[in-house]
Amino acid sequence: MKVTGKNSLSNFIEICLKIIFVIGIIIYITLPFLLSKYVELFNPVLDYIPALVILYVSGIPALIIVFKFIKIFNTLKQDNPFTMENVKHLKVISICSLIISIEYIIGMFFIVSIFEIILIAVFIIVWLGGYILSELLRKAIDYKEENELTI
């Protein structure tokens, strides 16, 4: 199976990410309604207002992360992932992950649950991984440029 280019795995993932992005925006807009239903039906002990604030604040960086991933996979589709734009996208992704993890650490003071701890761990890993990957990509671009300009 092809990994990059047209009709490939990265193309498929890009479509999935676009669907996730649209669903994410819909959930973000209808969040107060959805959360009140959730509290009513599944989890009556949950504090409504702190949960709403935490989800609203973490929603924006999460959507930015998905949007940046769409852009990265778009360059993979065009078979040209070694651009400085992608370095910037990965930097933004790592910063957004850091914001989300800090926000959930603050959120621990208001709502304590096992899911929060998992989320914090995941986003700290994404923060470090994204930062390292962006530096790796920058090095790769340097090498590619050097190789292209050796005649």
Add this chain to the structure above:
Amino acid sequence: MPIIVNLDVMMAKRKISSSELSEKIGITMANLSILKTGKGKAIRFSTLEAICKALDCQPGDILEYKK
């Protein structure tokens, strides 16, 4: 860059065109123009050898070091 590529001077002396030279040494016109305009970062020995062979000259005739 203190290293200057004097390829166009040598080409004028030998009265050879860019397209002719690129065909002789087996590189594309785009790469040859990178070399001529001094944008190139490095040159392979094999390319240098082919240029010297095609222009019948020494590497010193093409490359120059300026302080």
